[in-house]
Amino acid sequence: MSPTLLSIVMYLNDAAKENQSGPVACYWCNNQDNIIKYGKYQRYGFTSDELIDIQRYLCKHDYCRRTFSILPHPFLRISRFSLCLFHELLRLCDEHTPIAEIARGFAVSWPTIARAIKMARRIVTWIRHEAKTQPVWAPHPCLHPWRSWSEFIRMFAAKFYPQRYG
Numbered sequence: 001m002s003p004t005l006l007s008i009v010m011y012l013n014d015a016a017k018e019n020q021s022g023p024v025a026c027y028w029c030n031n032q033d034n035i036i037k038y039g040k041y042q043r044y045g046f047t048s049d050e051l052i053d054i055q056r057y058l059c060k061h062d063y064c065r066r067t068f069s070i071l072p073h074p075f076l077r078i079s080r081f082s083l084c085l086f087h088e089l090l091r092l093c094d095e096h097t098p099i100a101e102i103a104r105g106f107a108v109s110w111p112t113i114a115r116a117i118k119m120a121r122r123i124v125t126w127i128r129h130e131a132k133t134q135p136v137w138a139p140h141p142c143l144h145p146w147r148s149w150s151e152f153i154r155m156f157a158a159k160f161y162p163q164r165y166g
Contacts, residue, residue: 026059027068027154027165034060038067043075070153073145077157077165079119083127083142086120093117119160126159 025032038058042051056069074082081089085106092102099117103110131138135155137148157165 023150024057024070025150026057026061026064026066027157028066029059029061029064031059031061031064036060041069044080070150073142073149075153077153078161081116081120083123086116086123089113089117089120090124123156123160130155 023032024035026035035057038056040053040055043054045052054069054071056067058067059065071077074084076082099110099113103113106113137152141148141152
């Protein structure tokens with residue numbers, strides 16, 4: 001792993017351990033009042049060596065009664081890559097770095113990197129488009145993650161995984 005990439009990954013792991021989150025609101029009904037902590041689960045960090053605790057919540061609204069979690073910055077739903085890593089991938093592509101070399105730097109297979117690059121382009125395009133509508137996380141969700149990360153994750157999940165979160 002390159003020194004730059006290693007420093008990014010170490011920063012991301014440290015940020016995720018702080019487990020900062022914005023206001024706790026139910027992902028499904030947007031209720032903010034009647035929510036309780038409902039256990040934890042562990043998710044791998046940005047290196048496969050480390051597990052990070054993610055808090056789960058239960059919405060006690062009469063019509064909802066669902067569980068949800070608020071991923072800490074910089075985790076994205078389902079993806080092992082973060083926005084920072086996606087931006088780094090795109091930067092390396094812009095510099096015409098071969099995919100095989102990028103894959104070695106990230107310590108993953110080249111098909112994984114090819115899929116990640118494709119996803120990175122979609123995400124960055126979507127962020128630029130959505131930022132024009134002035135959501136609470138505009139112009140970029142990483143600028144004030146403690147205030148807006150949970151809302152960004154909600155919009156991200158609905159856009160990129162609509163069958164599961166739409």
